[in-house]
Amino acid sequence: MPYAIDETHDPNLASWVESANDPETDFPIQNLPFVMCDPDNGDGPQIGVVIGDMVVPLRSLWKRGLLRSVLEADCALAAPAACPCDTQPQCACALSCEQRRGLRSELSRVLSTDADVEQRKHVEEVMIELHPEQLLLPMQARDYTDFYASVYHATNVGSMFRPDNPLLPNYKWIPVGYHGRASSVVRSGTPITRPHGQQAPSEEGGTPVFGPCKLLDYELEMGVVIGHGNALGQPISMAEAEDHVLGLCLLNDWSARDIQKWEYQPLGPFLAKNFATTVSPYIVTMEALAPFRCAAMDRPAGDPKPLPHLDSPANRESGGFDITLEVFLASEEMRRRGLAPARISRGNFKDMYWTAAQMVAHHTSNGCNLQPGDLIGSGTVSGPRRESRGCLLELTWDGDPWANPPVIKPGTARTPIELPTGETRKFLEDGDEVIIRGYCQREGFRRIGFGECRGVIQAAR
Numbered sequence: 001m002p003y004a005i006d007e008t009h010d011p012n013l014a015s016w017v018e019s020a021n022d023p024e025t026d027f028p029i030q031n032l033p034f035v036m037c038d039p040d041n042g043d044g045p046q047i048g049v050v051i052g053d054m055v056v057p058l059r060s061l062w063k064r065g066l067l068r069s070v071l072e073a074d075c076a077l078a079a080p081a082a083c084p085c086d087t088q089p090q091c092a093c094a095l096s097c098e099q100r101r102g103l104r105s106e107l108s109r110v111l112s113t114d115a116d117v118e119q120r121k122h123v124e125e126v127m128i129e130l131h132p133e134q135l136l137l138p139m140q141a142r143d144y145t146d147f148y149a150s151v152y153h154a155t156n157v158g159s160m161f162r163p164d165n166p167l168l169p170n171y172k173w174i175p176v177g178y179h180g181r182a183s184s185v186v187r188s189g190t191p192i193t194r195p196h197g198q199q200a201p202s203e204e205g206g207t208p209v210f211g212p213c214k215l216l217d218y219e220l221e222m223g224v225v226i227g228h229g230n231a232l233g234q235p236i237s238m239a240e241a242e243d244h245v246l247g248l249c250l251l252n253d254w255s256a257r258d259i260q261k262w263e264y265q266p267l268g269p270f271l272a273k274n275f276a277t278t279v280s281p282y283i284v285t286m287e288a289l290a291p292f293r294c295a296a297m298d299r300p301a302g303d304p305k306p307l308p309h310l311d312s313p314a315n316r317e318s319g320g321f322d323i324t325l326e327v328f329l330a331s332e333e334m335r336r337r338g339l340a341p342a343r344i345s346r347g348n349f350k351d352m353y354w355t356a357a358q359m360v361a362h363h364t365s366n367g368c369n370l371q372p373g374d375l376i377g378s379g380t381v382s383g384p385r386r387e388s389r390g391c392l393l394e395l396t397w398d399g400d401p402w403a404n405p406p407v408i409k410p411g412t413a414r415t416p417i418e419l420p421t422g423e424t425r426k427f428l429e430d431g432d433e434v435i436i437r438g439y440c441q442r443e444g445f446r447r448i449g450f451g452e453c454r455g456v457i458q459a460a461r
């Protein structure tokens, strides 16, 4: 694995940006996630790095003579016109792993309490306050692919529709996925309009209805952001897969369950998913995540070993990510009464059956080319416990294939979740806000977070 733990992860490292030393912050000096910001200083929209409650715009910093040892004049990040991908937000994607490591190391130095006084002054001149709602989409994905990598999610959902045969025969051999829609990937905070769509007839042979979705859901996922692409026809091997990943963000794959149920066979999800996908504004880099790597999920006894092109000792040992993920819901009524959003689930990204490296290797195994800034969704992150289910379809379902003995119930048996106002939800209602948060924590290291991925449901048009 190319991502090593170094001096930038030292838990004792502190910053002269005071807010970065708050034990509760998602963005201590050990994190330094990429964002897209517009500092409104004439330098235009550009990549920034977040520290505490501030953003450091990198091109503005470069123009003041910093980061020169790391970034050449023709470097995409410093000179947007030279960006090989034409669009500024992808500039960080164009950096090599080595440049990224150098950039992190240099930024860690100028933001630390040991910073050179002159350099600190330059950073102070260009840095702006962090207002998450003013950040731009962190990547300009030309393609978005969504996987289905949690065996808990796949088994729960499969059990609702095929109780005797929840997992299809391919599940343990390939990371199942579909091509999503990049044009409707939106940044955190964008309101989500309840989609219209065609829904199954109420009786067999009847006429389907077209109208607003009645079973609107979220899906808690991680987004994997591609840095370097691969040439068409040239697969990415497991050994190289992580070199192609820039970092991770939070992702909400909004899902219209009634539309999905009617349309998904035989070609998979289409209009039930492509009306909106929300991503958090922060890309937490693979470098920052180095201390929080863990073994890939232990395959239960009897499960097949992946085929060689989807397997490697490094992936088995450290292909996973230990990231705690939480979903909060706030109804309009809760916000009106000033109540804090209620946590409705808590899971962990380490529970995925397939790793990010396996998704990248599988995606390109036929020669398909990934491009800088492409977005890969992990699929709903669910775990073995009821509280770790990553969408309402699972969370309010009364079945539990993981209980001993398993409880399998048809998809219609549901217990709603209750909110602090006494309101109940089986699926999302207009005015509901869904907030995803994530963080990494490990003894001996500084906690780092992913910020928030938010969206409010608006009434259908």
Ligand code: CA
Binding pocket: 146, 147, 219, 221, 253, 377, 379, 380
């Ligand atoms: Ca999904």
